Amino acid sequence: MNTYAIEVSKLRKSYGKQTVLDGISFTVAKGTIFALLGPNGAGKTTLIHILSTLTDPDDGFARVEGHDVVSARNAVRQSISLTGQFAAVDEVLTGHENIMMMCRLSGLSPGESRLRTAELLRWFELDASAGKRVKTYSGGMRRRLDLAVSLVVHRPVLFLDEPTTGLDTVSRRSLWGIILRLKQQGMTIFLTTQYLEEADQLADEIAVLDHGRIIAIGTAETLKARIGGEVIELRNQRDEIVQSIPTSGSIHDFQQILNEVAPMCPPDTRITIRKPSLDDVFITLTTKEQKEAALA
Numbered sequence: 001m002n003t004y005a006i007e008v009s010k011l012r013k014s015y016g017k018q019t020v021l022d023g024i025s026f027t028v029a030k031g032t033i034f035a036l037l038g039p040n041g042a043g044k045t046t047l048i049h050i051l052s053t054l055t056d057p058d059d060g061f062a063r064v065e066g067h068d069v070v071s072a073r074n075a076v077r078q079s080i081s082l083t084g085q086f087a088a089v090d091e092v093l094t095g096h097e098n099i100m101m102m103c104r105l106s107g108l109s110p111g112e113s114r115l116r117t118a119e120l121l122r123w124f125e126l127d128a129s130a131g132k133r134v135k136t137y138s139g140g141m142r143r144r145l146d147l148a149v150s151l152v153v154h155r156p157v158l159f160l161d162e163p164t165t166g167l168d169t170v171s172r173r174s175l176w177g178i179i180l181r182l183k184q185q186g187m188t189i190f191l192t193t194q195y196l197e198e199a200d201q202l203a204d205e206i207a208v209l210d211h212g213r214i215i216a217i218g219t220a221e222t223l224k225a226r227i228g229g230e231v232i233e234l235r236n237q238r239d240e241i242v243q244s245i246p247t248s249g250s251i252h253d254f255q256q257i258l259n260e261v262a263p264m265c266p267p268d269t270r271i272t273i274r275k276p277s278l279d280d281v282f283i284t285l286t287t288k289e290q291k292e293a294a295l296a
């Protein structure tokens, strides 16, 4: 049995002269959360569009649940749910009506539709506002409704394109909880994000996409390990970070760094030591890439 929900090999896509995906390869194990992390324009949406059969690749191949995204388009569509960056729900209808409509469009009977709608409203904590028109919903409620609508029919793989972009911290955390529960139910989730913390919190595996190329792939821990064990932060008296210095974590490294920086610091400078964040990883990886490109 195939253990991969998604397999991508040497995938390429260009628009005119612009190379958007430059030969990327990776696999996603079934029942896991995979995060594709990258800045604006890195090619994340293009990859989701290819994997969900909305766009064809120029070269390479991709399979979802063992089905080729070009030659077995329909089988792929039967295997996936997709939630894009912009809510695809009808603003004039209520939350209840939106889910009911999708249930009926998906072929459920009126009775099944009522049951499924009630279940999804409860699950996404939308029962209290089920009778209100969507145009009165907050961003977080819309995003939850959007996800609920895309999950009307059970599918093994869920694509989420920047699911929490623009949401406040509380709404973001509530969506994270829902995404983790979907994984517990056995779904494979492929999400794109610009938030390093999101990838860190949710993903079993993270790929860092930069200018159409995967510049790193692994667990949050292995990615953090690539830039060393600890980061030394120097803070001024207002508790603002004035310098962050990656270190290997060894005592000799600390000693050497302190010997170098201490003579230049005001006496009230404080020092804290923390594990590297994914932000550090991204900055380090992209800077390394730029340096290597400049040397080539």
Ligand SMILES: Nc1ncnc2c1ncn2[C@@H]1O[C@H](COP(=O)(O)OP(=O)(O)OP(=O)(O)O)[C@@H](O)[C@H]1O
Pocket: 015, 020, 038, 039, 040, 041, 042, 043, 044, 045, 046, 047
């Ligand atoms: N249909 C298209 N025609 C021409 N260029 C496109 C098309 N779709 C995407 N692009 C270009 O491809 C590049 C990658 O876009 P993509 O939307 O995949 O990036 P992204 O990482 O999802 O960014 P964002 O977070 O802003 O959505 C961008 O420069 C974009 O302008």
